[in-house]
Amino acid sequence: MNHSLIHTKLSLWYEQNHRILPWRETNDPYCIWVSEVILQQTRVNQGLEYYLRFITRFPDIESLAGAEEAEVLRYWQGLGYYSRARNMHQAAKRVIENGMQVFSPDPHALSAEERYQGFLSLPGIGEYTAGAIASFAFDLPYPAMDGNVYRVLSRLYDCEIPFDSTEGKKHFRQLAYDLLDRKHPGKYNSAIMEFGALHCVPKSPDCESCPIQNSCLGYAHHTVEWLPVRKTRTALRDRYLNYTIYLTNDLQTLIYRRTENDIWKHLYEFPLEESNQLLPADKNVISIDFTHILSHQRLHVRFFIKKVSELPLIPNCIIVSFASLDDYALSRLTLRAIESIRRIDSISE
Numbered sequence: 001m002n003h004s005l006i007h008t009k010l011s012l013w014y015e016q017n018h019r020i021l022p023w024r025e026t027n028d029p030y031c032i033w034v035s036e037v038i039l040q041q042t043r044v045n046q047g048l049e050y051y052l053r054f055i056t057r058f059p060d061i062e063s064l065a066g067a068e069e070a071e072v073l074r075y076w077q078g079l080g081y082y083s084r085a086r087n088m089h090q091a092a093k094r095v096i097e098n099g100m101q102v103f104s105p106d107p108h109a110l111s112a113e114e115r116y117q118g119f120l121s122l123p124g125i126g127e128y129t130a131g132a133i134a135s136f137a138f139d140l141p142y143p144a145m146d147g148n149v150y151r152v153l154s155r156l157y158d159c160e161i162p163f164d165s166t167e168g169k170k171h172f173r174q175l176a177y178d179l180l181d182r183k184h185p186g187k188y189n190s191a192i193m194e195f196g197a198l199h200c201v202p203k204s205p206d207c208e209s210c211p212i213q214n215s216c217l218g219y220a221h222h223t224v225e226w227l228p229v230r231k232t233r234t235a236l237r238d239r240y241l242n243y244t245i246y247l248t249n250d251l252q253t254l255i256y257r258r259t260e261n262d263i264w265k266h267l268y269e270f271p272l273e274e275s276n277q278l279l280p281a282d283k284n285v286i287s288i289d290f291t292h293i294l295s296h297q298r299l300h301v302r303f304f305i306k307k308v309s310e311l312p313l314i315p316n317c318i319i320v321s322f323a324s325l326d327d328y329a330l331s332r333l334t335l336r337a338i339e340s341i342r343r344i345d346s347i348s349e
């Protein structure tokens, strides 16, 4: 396989086809970090709006480190996977408190390996994010392997090892290092990621117009549609969550902040009772049901809306007006329930 020909063709393809996105127009490592964390589980269109809002409010690592976690979570609200925001906030604080140089724009502040290992030492930064910041901001020779890159590599090398297995991760990492363009690692990483996102797509890629078709073993062996191979998924864990939304006549309600090491840590929600199955609906109480899928869990959820003359005393709960709920960091599920309730005239009147 002619690596330098692949570099040239991918680079040309990138120049002609890449999307113009704000994090590609900068080499500020902080901005690149924020964009990469947002894009880990989020599509570009949705992520762009969050990125712009986040960077406007927290334009540098100092402002992020100095913010309250609750505010950071509010800016993340709706993106899901809140541990990403908590980790980023923790990492920013650690960098500032310890005077770490990893985000210093001075290219000579640290050696390449010190910089890369420094990123890896921070909460929430794994090999992908460390490689992305190091190569995009400083042009350091580390691969950035997201799902798009795994797909392109598996087809290019016709590799049937499941990319998410221990053996697969090691093998693909070696392939990525072998193919990396060490003269222009930042541009090469951008090009192969964008090529996977826009051209070598999961279903029916347009191989006939592909600039690297001549090098693609998957194309030559007619295995493209089967690649990449993924490990069998573990079954989702079912959970049953029963929430009670108490509402007084003047639309006061109760919420509490989750503290345990579980989903939605530090977000607010309505009083919860978790059980082995959903509690039975009551014809005298309005209830709303949802099924909510997270990466490893399937949540069966019932919200009971109880109109009361006085709010009960429940440990750790605070009284807030229903209208002010938007001021709190809430899970996407809680937001869905609130939106549904606002559409029920008899409640919001």
Ligand code: SF4
Binding pocket: 152, 155, 156, 199, 200, 201, 205, 206, 207, 210, 211, 212, 213, 216, 218, 219, 224
């Ligand atoms: S030939 Fe098809 S499968 Fe191979 S890299 Fe190009 S688009 Fe992807």
